[in-house]
Amino acid sequence: MTDESDALDAFERLGLTSYEAKVFIALHRLGSGTARDVASVTDVPRSQVYSVAESLENRGLLEIQQSNPIRYRPVSIEEAQATLEERFERERERAFEYVDTVKQESATEETQEDIWTVRSRDRVDDRVVDLLSQAEETIVFGTRLPALVTEPIKRTLEEQAAAGVSVLVISRTDEVRAQLGALEGVETAVPPAHRDDDQRSGRIVIVDDDSLLLSVVGDDHSETAIWSSDSLFASVLIQLIQASDEVQPDIN
Incomplete structure (x- = not known):
């Protein structure tokens, strides 16, 4: 009281x-x-x-x-x-x-922050869902850790696939591919073999070839991500990733 x-x-x-x-x-x-x-x-x-x-x-x-x-x-x-x-x-x-006036004025400035950092798993979860929900054509989602596949992520992937967005999940972990491959309209694939010794990667999200999120997992299981959208940085890095990764279809 x-x-x-x-x-x-x-x-x-x-x-x-x-x-x-x-x-x-x-x-x-x-x-x-x-x-x-x-x-x-x-x-x-x-x-x-x-x-x-x-x-x-x-x-x-x-x-x-x-x-x-x-x-x-x-x-x-x-x-x-x-x-x-x-x-x-x-x-x-x-x-x-x-504040809105200041924001509009600052939008005319030549400098722009292209790369953003997100710390803590909950905040990375939120940013992943936000990026996935903005997709209009394609989504690539990858992780080796089942714990990083949350219910909101599963729900968003399934909703986007139902809306006609092409959704591809990449993971070497059978459990991840099984969980997400069971979703209607979601395809799965296996990453290149040179990723076998990967112990630090968290998640990768590529949306419409213009938005990107990459995360790493620390020794204390904390997660930190960088992301960028509609920027030269995102465009170039996505092209590099796509050029270096030849995924294998999931035949299970």
Whole structure:
């Protein structure tokens, strides 16, 4: 259950100051009250209550009764929620509108990051699935490790094959070929013999001859990948891989 400290932290994350949050909560506890009343139930100094209340009024979170002494009444919780949500939306739009402008401007720069690094198996999993789902014509997926064939990868390969994408799985491991070869529309093949002593490779993904991911597995079983898409780097490396690898059809 949320306590007052948690509520104060939450109000501050919504843009209120600590004093504003305390006065707003205090007024809901009181129903309405004067600066003296508010100061009696919170640690906000009475001299500060006036300016804090004025700020809350400007935010649309309380009303001021011009009496002697001045009294304050908070707006309803529903009205306060709506007010803060509207403010959050305005600030969100303002912030990301600027970010979008900067992004569009940077897209015109001549320099471009072509190669990206992804660390940790979960993040590599996500990137593999993302690349596979972008395929329009061809997919080549390879791994020697059954543990690197996740359910989302299997599902994406099968969905892409059903959509007409040519899907080829390359692996020297029988279990990998058996798992993925059982998927409708997925073909399997065996890599060249010179890969027999490979103990570090993780996964390879080639999509539409313009996107590439290569990963390696460390001694601690962690996985690190590099990937590139629609870049000269990806195009050249894919051509080198295709020129050096003559896969053997899976006859099992």
